[in-house]
Amino acid sequence: MNLLITDTTVVTCDAQRRVLERCAVAITGDRIDAVGETTELLVTHPHHERMSGRGLAVLPGFINAHTHTVLTSLRGTVEDWDGDVIYRYMSPISYTMSDAERAVMSALGCLEAIRSGTTTLVDPFRHVGTYAGAMADTGLRLWLSESCADIDTRKIRFGEYTIDEAFGQIFLDRARALIETWHGARGGRVNCQVAAHAPDNCSPAMLAKLKELAAKHGLTRTCHLAQSTGEVQAVRSQHDLTPAGYLEREGFLGPDLTLAHWTFCTKADVELLAQRGAQLAHCPASSSRRGLHKVPIGWIRDAGVNIAIGTDNMSEDMFQAMAIGLIVHRSGRGRDKEGGTSPSAQDVLDMITLNAARSVGAEADIGAIRPGMKADLTILDLAHPAMRPIIRLVSNIVHYGHPGLAHSVIVDGEFVMRDRKVLTVDEEALLAEAEIVTRRVWERMIDANPDIAPPAGELRWLDV
Numbered sequence: 047m048n049l050l051i052t053d054t055t056v057v058t059c060d061a062q063r064r065v066l067e068r069c070a071v072a073i074t075g076d077r078i079d080a081v082g083e084t085t086e087l088l089v090t091h092p093h094h095e096r097m098s099g100r101g102l103a104v105l106p107g108f109i110n111a112h113t114h115t116v117l118t119s120l121r122g123t124v125e126d127w128d129g130d131v132i133y134r135y136m137s138p139i140s141y142t143m144s145d146a147e148r149a150v151m152s153a154l155g156c157l158e159a160i161r162s163g164t165t166t167l168v169d170p171f172r173h174v175g176t177y178a179g180a181m182a183d184t185g186l187r188l189w190l191s192e193s194c195a196d197i198d199t200r201k202i203r204f205g206e207y208t209i210d211e212a213f214g215q216i217f218l219d220r221a222r223a224l225i226e227t228w229h230g231a232r233g234g235r236v237n238c239q240v241a242a243h244a245p246d247n248c249s250p251a252m253l254a255k256l257k258e259l260a261a262k263h264g265l266t267r268t269c270h271l272a273q274s275t276g277e278v279q280a281v282r283s284q285h286d287l288t289p290a291g292y293l294e295r296e297g298f299l300g301p302d303l304t305l306a307h308w309t310f311c312t313k314a315d316v317e318l319l320a321q322r323g324a325q326l327a328h329c330p331a332s333s334s335r336r337g338l339h340k341v342p343i344g345w346i347r348d349a350g351v352n353i354a355i356g357t358d359n360m361s362e363d364m365f366q367a368m369a370i371g372l373i374v375h376r377s378g379r380g381r382d383k384e385g386g387t388s389p390s391a392q393d394v395l396d397m398i399t400l401n402a403a404r405s406v407g408a409e410a411d412i413g414a415i416r417p418g419m420k421a422d423l424t425i426l427d428l429a430h431p432a433m434r435p436i437i438r439l440v441s442n443i444v445h446y447g448h449p450g451l452a453h454s455v456i457v458d459g460e461f462v463m464r465d466r467k468v469l470t471v472d473e474e475a476l477l478a479e480a481e482i483v484t485r486r487v488w489e490r491m492i493d494a495n496p497d498i499a500p501p502a503g504e505l506r507w508l509d510v
């Protein structure tokens with residue numbers, strides 16, 4: 047697409063973090079071609095389609111550094127229930143779903159992402175090959191991975207941690223097939239990573255195979271880390287190490303590895319991870335559903351770790367992730383000193399743009415607005431009371447931004463949403479279908495697993 051957005055405000059996230067007024071952004075094909083004075087670009091780009099950007103702000107596309115779109119099927123339930131969310135609900139529901147059902151729920155997650163101004167999702171999960179097409183069809187930029195384990199995650203809630211090679215092989219086969227089919231697909235818009243699910247469900251042999259697979263294809267890697275006390279205890283009893291210490295012993299840590307959460311890391315873990323150049327995919331909103339996230343963010347920031355932000359489960363709303371992230375990070379400073387105003391709002395915006403791009407090794411292409419970068423843009427409507435008055439725009443966006451501001455979304459030089467109309471998804475049909483699928487899947491999961499029935503009377507379906 048050749049497009050000239052004129053007379054607009056541009057939050058560049060460039061080296062000087064400039065916010066430009068009344069200027070223009072030119073898109074030629076799938077790249078940003080020029081950023082500058084509107085009068086100049088009108089002359090240099092006379093044949094580009096024109097779009098008035100008056101009253102709008104153009105930002106680098108939001109990058110969600112860690113999410114599981116299929117788990118939209120759990121929205122509005124486990125956030126308010128006690129118990130082990132990971133192995134008691136997330137793992138069983140994903141196994142309960144058919145391929146078609148996963149496709150519907152992942153598309154719902156993508157739709158929410160688009161409506162929240164997101165251009166890129168990093169989504170490690172199970173059976174990803176069965177719904178990668180549905181996600182790719184929404185027009186988003188993707189980093190997908192099959193989240194491998196060789197300890198059966200369906201049995202862990204019964205305390206069973208047995209290595210099952212055949213179970214692990216199924217994951218490795220699916221991971222290889224995903225990479226062969228999808229890495230570099232759709233003109234490079236869809237890419238793959240290599241994923242280990244978590245330190246408590248991957249044996250040393252599995253970690254070694256995943257490292258080899260990533261090296262063979264030159265891919266970045268991801269894994270959860272220290273996300274629950276159950277994981278920490280399991281790794282302690284299996285290996286007499288912390289989760290980070292276990293990954294270190296197996297030679298798994300490195301700068302190409304982004305680890306989600308770090309919630310129960312020790313200070314020594316944080317120092318080790320920083321030394322190895324490992325990166326953090328932080329999910330502050332998801333992790334704060336049961337109270338303020340306990341991650342030792344002060345130590346992590348002091349150690350100079352690259353921090354990217356994601357939403358993790360049941361939400362794709364990056365505005366909420368930024369707002370809660372700001373609170374968690376400022377509160378986290380209280381571990382050693384009083385809370386304050388660090389990080390800045392721009393620092394937090396960096397976490398969903400520049401830092402998140404770096405977490406998938408794509409900082410040369412996405413995460414900032416400057417000539418030569420991919421044309422992945424989030425366009426916000428500033429004609430909203432939550433955005434006025436505008437004194438410091440980035441502070442407005444990080445503290446008070448919400449999905450209702452998302453005006454248009456451009457990925458790879460193409461509109462995915464234009465003037466609030468999503469162009470790649472039949473929204474009405476998808477919302478209806480997702481409702482039917484979720485109800486069906488929950489009923490089937492409870493039938494098959496009586497031990498995971500929800501708290502009495504809490505699963506009531508509203509007819510809307």
Ligand SMILES: [Zn+2]
Nearest residue numbers: 114270306358
């Ligand atoms: Zn996760």
